[in-house]
Amino acid sequence: MSHHLVEFKDIHFRYPDGTLALNGISFRISRGESVGIVGANGAGKSTLLMHINGYLLPASGSIVIGDLQLDKQTRQEIRKKVGFVFQNPDDQLFMPTVYDDVAFGPLNLGISPDRVADRVDEALGTVGCLKLKSKPPHHLSAGQKSSVAIATVIAMHPDILVMDEPASNLDPKSRRQLINLLKVFEHTKIVASHDLDLILDVCKRCIVIKEGRVAADGPTEAILSDNILLEENNLELPLTLQR
Amino acid sequence: MFDTEFFNLGYLDRLSYQDTLIHRIDPRIKLFSAASFIVAVISFPKYSISGLFPFFLFPILFIALGDIPVRLILKKVLVVSPFALFVGIFNPLFDSRPALEVPGFTVSCGWVSFASIMLKFTLAISTALLLIATTSFPGICFALQKLRIPKAFVAQLLFLYRYIIVLMEETMKIIRARDMRSFGKRGNEMKHFVPLISVLFIRTVDRAERVYHAMLARGFNGKIYSARSYALTMADMLFIFTSIGLILLFRVVNLSKLIGRWTTG
Amino acid sequence: MHMADALLSPAVGTTFWAGALATIAYCSKKLKETMDERMVPLMGVLGAFIFAAQMINFTIPATGSSGHLGGGMILAVILGPYAAFIVMASVLTVQALFFADGGLLALGCNIWNLGIYPCFIAYPLIYKLLVSSGSTPGRITIASLISGVVGLQLGAFSVVIETLLSGRSELPFGTFVLLMQPVHLGIGIVEGFVTAGVINFIRSARPEILESTFSACPLSAGVSLKKVLIGLLIVALLTGGALSWFASANPDGLEWSIEKTFGKPELPEQDQGIAHALKKIQEITAFLPDYSFRKTEGKIESTEPEKKEAAWPKVEAGTSLSGVVGSTIVISMVLLIGFSVKAMRKKPKPE
Numbered sequence: 001m002s003h004h005l006v007e008f009k010d011i012h013f014r015y016p017d018g019t020l021a022l023n024g025i026s027f028r029i030s031r032g033e034s035v036g037i038v039g040a041n042g043a044g045k046s047t048l049l050m051h052i053n054g055y056l057l058p059a060s061g062s063i064v065i066g067d068l069q070l071d072k073q074t075r076q077e078i079r080k081k082v083g084f085v086f087q088n089p090d091d092q093l094f095m096p097t098v099y100d101d102v103a104f105g106p107l108n109l110g111i112s113p114d115r116v117a118d119r120v121d122e123a124l125g126t127v128g129c130l131k132l133k134s135k136p137p138h139h140l141s142a143g144q145k146s147s148v149a150i151a152t153v154i155a156m157h158p159d160i161l162v163m164d165e166p167a168s169n170l171d172p173k174s175r176r177q178l179i180n181l182l183k184v185f186e187h188t189k190i191v192a193s194h195d196l197d198l199i200l201d202v203c204k205r206c207i208v209i210k211e212g213r214v215a216a217d218g219p220t221e222a223i224l225s226d227n228i229l230l231e232e233n234n235l236e237l238p239l240t241l242q243r
Numbered sequence: 244m245f246d247t248e249f250f251n252l253g254y255l256d257r258l259s260y261q262d263t264l265i266h267r268i269d270p271r272i273k274l275f276s277a278a279s280f281i282v283a284v285i286s287f288p289k290y291s292i293s294g295l296f297p298f299f300l301f302p303i304l305f306i307a308l309g310d311i312p313v314r315l316i317l318k319k320v321l322v323v324s325p326f327a328l329f330v331g332i333f334n335p336l337f338d339s340r341p342a343l344e345v346p347g348f349t350v351s352c353g354w355v356s357f358a359s360i361m362l363k364f365t366l367a368i369s370t371a372l373l374l375i376a377t378t379s380f381p382g383i384c385f386a387l388q389k390l391r392i393p394k395a396f397v398a399q400l401l402f403l404y405r406y407i408i409v410l411m412e413e414t415m416k417i418i419r420a421r422d423m424r425s426f427g428k429r430g431n432e433m434k435h436f437v438p439l440i441s442v443l444f445i446r447t448v449d450r451a452e453r454v455y456h457a458m459l460a461r462g463f464n465g466k467i468y469s470a471r472s473y474a475l476t477m478a479d480m481l482f483i484f485t486s487i488g489l490i491l492l493f494r495v496v497n498l499s500k501l502i503g504r505w506t507t508g
Numbered sequence: 509m510h511m512a513d514a515l516l517s518p519a520v521g522t523t524f525w526a527g528a529l530a531t532i533a534y535c536s537k538k539l540k541e542t543m544d545e546r547m548v549p550l551m552g553v554l555g556a557f558i559f560a561a562q563m564i565n566f567t568i569p570a571t572g573s574s575g576h577l578g579g580g581m582i583l584a585v586i587l588g589p590y591a592a593f594i595v596m597a598s599v600l601t602v603q604a605l606f607f608a609d610g611g612l613l614a615l616g617c618n619i620w621n622l623g624i625y626p627c628f629i630a631y632p633l634i635y636k637l638l639v640s641s642g643s644t645p646g647r648i649t650i651a652s653l654i655s656g657v658v659g660l661q662l663g664a665f666s667v668v669i670e671t672l673l674s675g676r677s678e679l680p681f682g683t684f685v686l687l688m689q690p691v692h693l694g695i696g697i698v699e700g701f702v703t704a705g706v707i708n709f710i711r712s713a714r715p716e717i718l719e720s721t722f723s724a725c726p727l728s729a730g731v732s733l734k735k736v737l738i739g740l741l742i743v744a745l746l747t748g749g750a751l752s753w754f755a756s757a758n759p760d761g762l763e764w765s766i767e768k769t770f771g772k773p774e775l776p777e778q779d780q781g782i783a784h785a786l787k788k789i790q791e792i793t794a795f796l797p798d799y800s801f802r803k804t805e806g807k808i809e810s811t812e813p814e815k816k817e818a819a820w821p822k823v824e825a826g827t828s829l830s831g832v833v834g835s836t837i838v839i840s841m842v843l844l845i846g847f848s849v850k851a852m853r854k855k856p857k858p859e
Contacts, residue, residue, distance in 0.1 A: 079462055084457075094402065094552075095405065096381035103468075108461060108462030136260070138408040153461070277612065281513060282521070296834075306846065323607065330515055333679040371608050372608050394536075395539055409556065410560040436564065441706045441713070443560070444706060445710065447557040463545070467548075498834070499834035502834040503835070
């Protein structure tokens with residue numbers, strides 16, 4: 001069993017309208033790592049993330065998640081290990097109540113309703129939203145929705161947590177709560193974000209994507225203090241590093 | 244107009260999640276009682292008036308026990324009355340046979356049947372509103388499912404409910420943007436409506452795509468599971484027997500006339 | 509126009525409910541067999557779209573009055589008839605509950621009037637037929653216009669029939685029809701234009717939406733002319749049957765209401781011809797229910813003074829003195845009960 005959990009080998013992907021989104025991406029992520037994905041708009045971050053849970057399949061190259069090579073047959077199985085948190089919680093909370101949403105994943109895994117109830121309590125407890133159990137999603141605040149969205153995913157006990165712009169709609173306090181939560185999680189984390197301070201706080205490693213390719217891959221501190229690299233990618237120094 | 248409808252919907256929705264005696268009654272029971280109530284009320288013949296009055300006990304009790312603001316119900320009943328009013332008002336016009344002679348004027352049968360229509364209307368509409376106000380929408384969907392309404396339809400109801408608020412918020416943004424750039428009637432025209440609606444439609448389809456992805460990401464394979472269960476309690480049984488009993492009683496015996504006879508000898 | 513509970517009789521209401529439920533069951537089954545699972549969120553979200561879109565007012569050119577969208581046709585074009593029907597039924601259900609549009613019993617009628625006619629008659633028999641041999645913007649506009657108008661005319665006519673069969677309203681058939689149909693003609697034309705506009709917009713902006721959703725619902729390929737004719741014939745029979753039953757059960761009824769409406773004691777020549785032709789059709793469709801007889805009897809009696817006495821027993825004695833007194837007492841008691849309950853609940857409950 002390889003100790004790499006996620007392995008992308010020379011991945012290419014083109015959208016139906018012709019846009020070449022991924023143009024030879026390669027990297028390896030080990031169990032327990034926390035990796036930030038940064039880059040300019042349109043660089044390919046979201047497209048990359050959507051390959052990790054098999055929503056998109058590469059045109060060429062190979063992706064291995066855990067022991068499974070990603071293809072049409074294995075992606076259902078892979079989704080059991082990869083928890084994907086979307087940018088907009090409204091896209092992710094589609095059931096009538098919080099309980100139903102958090103239970104959705106485990107029920108699809110075939111877990112019995114009694115044990116599902118335990119999982120729901122556990123997941124909601126972890127994100128601090130247990131009292132919201134019977135509320136409908138449209139009665140929640142943005143911060144609560146964000147937390148519940150994470151709960152819907154961790155209730156499935158995934159190995160890998162993938163997050164697309166997790167803090168984009170949050171007020172400072174909710175954002176801070178989110179960061180604290182992520183720091184505690186032991187899952188392998190892959191986070192795409194423009195919020196470089198969040199990446200700095202949460203991710204030890206950072207991959208910079210530029211025009212569908214890996215432009216840089218290394219320790220976050222080093223990458224996010226490299227002014228020239230940042231400028232080339234429409235980024236700038238995280239506020240905490242600015243003096 | 245859009246704004247007020249939006250907030251009204253949210254208000255009624257919020258009321259439905261309260262926790263009172265009435266709210267706790269099983270949704271199936273409430274649905275059944277409401278349906279029986281409405282059928283009983285509209286089964287009254289064309290010219291019935293006094294027999295309908297005892298039925299007001301139900302909406303009034305629901306309002307009192309369920310902490311529902313009376314003004315909300317009254318306002319809504321008024322707002323949706325135009326069609327019934329419009330059709331009903333022809334009754335006095337076409338039916339002018341005298342029904343009641345009172346010193347001074349004659350009340351025609353047409354007015355009697357019109358009043359009957361409006362009474363029935365008020366009873367039926369307030370019952371529908373009170374049903375949703377005291378039973379959350381997911382609760383009603385649960386009741387429908389147990390009544391063997393196809394799962395595909397119930398799932399559709401639940402998704403629709405979930406996304407109405409989301410869509411309305413998006414629509415509100417678009418309307419505000421339009422209103423800020425139009426002056427009076429200009430800008431509100433149909434030819435601007437079409438692109439506005441089309442853009443909303445496309446955004447909706449894109450959203451559906453993202454929701455579908457979210458569902459797949461959590462293992463969706465076509466089957467919708469239901470994770471909730473309600474059990475019938477003594478309170479539920481008491482409620483159903485009492486309400487059906489009263490409905491039958493009020494339908495068969497005209498209490499108003501009885502009481503009236505006793506008091507007038 | 510939404511049908512209202514108060515205008516319905518239990519028999520009519522429950523019959524239409526049965527029809528609506530049967531159609532829901534049928535469509536659900538059909539969808540389970542043929543539907544792509546990605547339709548599940550799409551149908552839900554599109555329902556919300558229709559819901560929201562119906563609340564946006566726009567001004568109609570040349571009239572200055574405001575109108576708004578129905579949506580059945582757009583849904584049918586994008587989703588196909590079965591899914592579109594389910595979505596319309598779900599939207600109407602939410603409206604019946606949250607907005608009390610019509611009422612719970614009338615919901616069955618409304619699902620029929622606003623769901624069946626656009627999705628299963630106007631769309632397959634008209635729109636698809638016209639567009640199947642080439643979908644240019646022009647064709648789409650014409651197809652949308654015709655199907656929009658027809659769908660709404662059928663729906664409006666249905667409301668008239670339902671009201672008539674229920675016998676709660678005194679509106680004569682002729683007057684009612686004359687009030688409903690022209691208004692809905694205008695609404696239908698507007699709906700047709702909007703539908704065409706939206707479909708053409710999507711075709712140019714995001715054509716893949718139309719293609720992908722069409723391929724997701726494999727409908728019976730093409731509609732044969734024979735099927736169209738049969739469909740139209742059935743519609744004609746139903747309509748003719750209803751009209752003729754009315755006319756024959758109350759041979760003076762149609763003329764009487766026309767007289768009331770126009771104030772002319774003499775009928776225009778063609779109407780007499782219609783009444784005669786309708787009597788012929790009535791023989792074929794004699795199976796229609798007859799509980800409207802009570803109402804029609806009332807009408808005949810009202811034009812014949814010596815029969816007036818017979819009409820009296822029908823009017824409930826609730827209008828007599830004891831009825832009035834009793835009603836007042838009852839309503840006061842009910843209100844008293846309500847207030848005391850509320851007062852009791854305000855007291856802090858012992859926990």
